[in-house]
Amino acid sequence: MLAIIDYGVGNLRSVYMAFRRLGVEAQVTADAATITQAQAVVLPGVGAFGDAMHSLRAYGLEAPIREVIAADTPFIGICLGLQLLFETSDEIGDHRGLGVLAGRVRRFPDSLTVPHIGWNQIHQARPVPLWRGLPDHAYAYFVHSYYVEPEDPGVVAATTDYGIDYTSVIARGNLYGIQFHPEKSQDVGERILRNWLSECNLLPPEAAALPGVEGS
Numbered sequence: 001m002l003a004i005i006d007y008g009v010g011n012l013r014s015v016y017m018a019f020r021r022l023g024v025e026a027q028v029t030a031d032a033a034t035i036t037q038a039q040a041v042v043l044p045g046v047g048a049f050g051d052a053m054h055s056l057r058a059y060g061l062e063a064p065i066r067e068v069i070a071a072d073t074p075f076i077g078i079c080l081g082l083q084l085l086f087e088t089s090d091e092i093g094d095h096r097g098l099g100v101l102a103g104r105v106r107r108f109p110d111s112l113t114v115p116h117i118g119w120n121q122i123h124q125a126r127p128v129p130l131w132r133g134l135p136d137h138a139y140a141y142f143v144h145s146y147y148v149e150p151e152d153p154g155v156v157a158a159t160t161d162y163g164i165d166y167t168s169v170i171a172r173g174n175l176y177g178i179q180f181h182p183e184k185s186q187d188v189g190e191r192i193l194r195n196w197l198s199e200c201n202l203l204p205p206e207a208a209a210l211p212g213v214e215g216s
Helices: 012-021 032-037 049-058 062-070 186-199
Strands: 002-005 027-029 040-043 075-078 086-089 101-107 116-124 138-144 146-150 156-162 164-172 175-178
Touching (some): 002 012, 032 062, 049 062, 062 075, 086 146, 138 186
Parallel strands (some): 040 075, 075 175, 086 101
Antiparallel strands (some): 116 138
16 A cells, blocks of 8 residues: 655645556555555655645654654655655755765755756766656756755765756655656656555565556
């Protein structure tokens, strides 16, 4: 079973529908037991870091999230869901995150147009299963004002250039985080979600073995 964490914020409907289009019926849930028993877990999110962490704590979901990640359950954070995995954020104050990954969430420099909205490239930093069938420098859809700054360069799976070269995808074992919105990224986003579902054994082999996405 695929669990999408419902903590009162985020783009739950669009994420749910993206998986449904791929033939996977996800369960949107705030129940800790359901989350810890799931075969794979999605942490979506849009909005402010501090508000999101307040909601996770209010729903009692901090410990279950850490538990499933520590158990190496397949887990993916999307957009704000990526940022929440880190220790701290500069967004509207100084906020403590889940602390799964060492590092900080920072705002783009004032010299740039913020938020960063639109299509931009994913520069693959190293091979990971998410890239199966995808060319390097493929385009995905971004909407964000803050970016993650990991302490460990070894978790960086992709970068994106928006005035600065920042981390847009992290990977560590069965833990992934992506800054862009796969549910809004057309064929590229669908391919990434399909690759992840295949790694989670939530897709039959014939559904996962599709042609790659055309060159960027």
